[in-house]
Amino acid sequence: MLIATWNVNSVRSRLSQIIDWINQVDPEILCLQETKVIDDSFPFEPFETLGYSVEVYGQKSYNGVAIISKNKAENIRKGFYGFTNTDFNIETFQDQKRLISADFYGIKFINVYVPNGSSLESDKFMYKINWLNCLASFLDEQEKKGELICLVGDFNIAPSNLDIHDPKKYEGGIMASDIERNALNNVLKGRLIDCFRIFEKNTGHWSWWDYRNKAYELNKGWRIDHVYISKALSSKLKSCVIDCMPRGNLRPSDHAPVIIDLNLDEINVDFFEGEDDFFEI
DNA sequence: ATGGCAGAAGCATTCTGA
Numbered sequence: 259m260l261i262a263t264w265n266v267n268s269v270r271s272r273l274s275q276i277i278d279w280i281n282q283v284d285p286e287i288l289c290l291q292e293t294k295v296i297d298d299s300f301p302f303e304p305f306e307t308l309g310y311s312v313e314v315y316g317q318k319s320y321n322g323v324a325i326i327s328k329n330k331a332e333n334i335r336k337g338f339y340g341f342t343n344t345d346f347n348i349e350t351f352q353d354q355k356r357l358i359s360a361d362f363y364g365i366k367f368i369n370v371y372v373p374n375g376s377s378l379e380s381d382k383f384m385y386k387i388n389w390l391n392c393l394a395s396f397l398d399e400q401e402k403k404g405e406l407i408c409l410v411g412d413f414n415i416a417p418s419n420l421d422i423h424d425p426k427k428y429e430g431g432i433m434a435s436d437i438e439r440n441a442l443n444n445v446l447k448g449r450l451i452d453c454f455r456i457f458e459k460n461t462g463h464w465s466w467w468d469y470r471n472k473a474y475e476l477n478k479g480w481r482i483d484h485v486y487i488s489k490a491l492s493s494k495l496k497s498c499v500i501d502c503m504p505r506g507n508l509r510p511s512d513h514a515p516v517i518i519d520l521n522l523d524e525i526n527v528d529f530f531e532g533e534d535d536f537f538e539i
Numbered sequence: 540a541t542g543g544c545a546g547a548a549g550c551a552t553t554c555t556g557a
Binding site for chain 1: 542543544545546547548554555556557
């Protein structure tokens with residue numbers, strides 16, 4: 259069962275590429291970021307024609323997230339919710355549409371578009387850190403409820419210097435600072451694992467290449483798009499890959515999709531099928 | 540040190556992103 263995340267940098271500009279990619283890869287769930295469109299204008303029909311359900315949380319021009327799934331989502335929630343920790347006024351984060359979550363197969367899928375932050379001196383940087391701290395608290399709430407988690411998206415952080423093509427040039431700067439890495443680690447708290455690093459320990463693997471300066475042609479990228487799963491799900495994880503191919507398209511997104519293969523076939527699905535049989539007797 | 544490339548809004552150019 260393939261779960262994918264892709265910052266598409268405008269769902270309308272990238273629509274035919276996304277549909278082509280779905281036809282090739284056949285993901286069970288595809289989480290999109292930077293859809294850049296209000297919900298009323300989202301292109302639902304091409305996805306629904308392929309048999310997918312679509313849940314969106316968008317805004318005009320900026321941000322926007324969506325979950326495209328073969329099965330209907332349960333408990334769809336848009337933005338942060340359910341806080342018992344009053345340190346965060348989640349209302350202050352609701353104007354930027356950066357998080358959507360839904361349950362499938364007994365797992366809570368959380369799709370995020372983490373703020374970029376601009377530069378360490380910027381007001382946007384404080385917003386980024388506050389947003390990440392709020393995400394950490396949100397995950398604390400989920401952990402209290404015993405939820406299994408799959409957290410995916412564009413994190414706008416290279417977790418380590420292995421995730422930057424030129425760490426000497428960029429370390430300490432935006433997307434590569436200790437402040438951001440500490441904030442990300444506070445989200446993960448050891449309870450969530452970076453799926454990509456289960457399979458690949460070396461540098462040289464990127465999910466984002468700047469549009470400028472021939473970054474893709476020169477393979478000067480960053481690994482800032484991630485999939486994290488609860489430790490309890492780690493035995494179900496079969497693979498995690500970055501699919502670089504769409505970055506080579508004409509008029510591409512600057513990000514590539516990241517795909518995990520989760521072996522969930524023998525849990526909830528079988529259970530529910532068995533339950534149906536029982537009640538039909 | 541700066542700008543470079545791209546999308547949206549909207550019609551020239553600015554804002555934002557990473």
